[in-house]
Amino acid sequence: MDEKAFNDLRQRLGDEHLGKRMRAQVDHILSLTGQGLGTFHFENMTWFFRSVDIALRLSGVIKLGQHNALQFVVRENRVPFAGLPEALVGLRILQLTDLHLDGYPGLGGLIANAVTNLDFDVCVLTGDFRFSDTGLYLHLVKELKALVPALICRLGVFGILGNHDFIEMAPLIEAAGVRLLINESAALETNGEKLWLIGLDDAHFYGLHDFDKALRGVPADAARVLLVHSPEIIPQAAERGFGLYLAGHTHAGQICLPGGRALLLNAACERKYTFGPWKFKGMRGYTSAGVGSSGIFARFFCPPEIVIHVLERAEK
Numbered sequence: 001m002d003e004k005a006f007n008d009l010r011q012r013l014g015d016e017h018l019g020k021r022m023r024a025q026v027d028h029i030l031s032l033t034g035q036g037l038g039t040f041h042f043e044n045m046t047w048f049f050r051s052v053d054i055a056l057r058l059s060g061v062i063k064l065g066q067h068n069a070l071q072f073v074v075r076e077n078r079v080p081f082a083g084l085p086e087a088l089v090g091l092r093i094l095q096l097t098d099l100h101l102d103g104y105p106g107l108g109g110l111i112a113n114a115v116t117n118l119d120f121d122v123c124v125l126t127g128d129f130r131f132s133d134t135g136l137y138l139h140l141v142k143e144l145k146a147l148v149p150a151l152i153c154r155l156g157v158f159g160i161l162g163n164h165d166f167i168e169m170a171p172l173i174e175a176a177g178v179r180l181l182i183n184e185s186a187a188l189e190t191n192g193e194k195l196w197l198i199g200l201d202d203a204h205f206y207g208l209h210d211f212d213k214a215l216r217g218v219p220a221d222a223a224r225v226l227l228v229h230s231p232e233i234i235p236q237a238a239e240r241g242f243g244l245y246l247a248g249h250t251h252a253g254q255i256c257l258p259g260g261r262a263l264l265l266n267a268a269c270e271r272k273y274t275f276g277p278w279k280f281k282g283m284r285g286y287t288s289a290g291v292g293s294s295g296i297f298a299r300f301f302c303p304p305e306i307v308i309h310v311l312e313r314a315e316k
């Protein structure tokens with residue numbers, strides 16, 4: 001990140017947020033404990049992933065797992081949305097999460113091919129652009145350049161940072177055409193009505209999500225969609241009146257038992273919120289299995305997922 005990009009981020013996020021994020025990133029490199037929800041983080045256990053990787057290679061099933069990790073499933077999720085204005089009925093949101101774009105050579109282009117014929121009005125990328133949660137990231141540029149131009153839609157491409165993403169990655173992600181919402185919001189207009197996207201910084205590891213900052217200037221009675229990397233702050237979100245909460249992070253287990261039972265979910269919330277559609281009080285939500293893979297580029301009984309959320313009026 002050059003000096004100008006750093007100063008732009010300083011001005012945009014404020015010294016407090018940027019300072020805490022960068023301090024936490026340094027701590028993250030050095031430690032297995034984070035600042036956010038939960039005190040232990042599987043993603044830092046490189047020895048664990050190496051052991052599983054070796055076991056998969058020795059048993060000869062790694063190739064099958066890699067093959068599975070590229071069999072993208074497209075799902076449509078119809079969302080009864082409280083108070084949705086007529087002009088926004090039928091609006092289609094493409095969600096890609098946990099891309100981990102450098103996990104497999106050419107993954108950006110492969111995802112681009114999978115979305116080419118899909119119909120959507122806006123695209124949201126809900127975090128985890130990088131495979132590892134520390135280390136290099138400049139090689140992501142190539143994958144982003146292959147993917148983002150394929151996300152053609154009338155309202156734009158938005159994103160948030162996940163626990164695998166350093167704040168220094170923000171300028172290169174935005175240069176590729178993704179507008180990041182880091183405790184920020186964006187209003188999307190359709191026929192005079194607005195849908196607000198509110199994006200939070202990572203809650204899982206960094207604990208730097210800030211509802212108050214993100215909601216500044218957002219009307220209380222507006223149609224509001226919350227983007228959070230993990231499904232771990234559902235009760236806090238429900239108190240603030242969002243119609244829809246979109247998350248990822250769990251990979252729905254990624255390596256599951258037959259039938260899809262996850263062995264590891266790595267999220268501080270009930271299991272029922274860790275995959276697929278859910279409801280909490282009046283708020284609808286969806287936790288996507290993700291389109292990429294982390295730790296090991298392999299999936300078993302848990303295909304990678306591309307989701308289109310279709311907004312509908314909630315029955316009274």
Ligand SMILES: [Fe+2]
Pocket residue numbers: 098099100128162164249250251290294
């Ligand atoms: Fe992830």
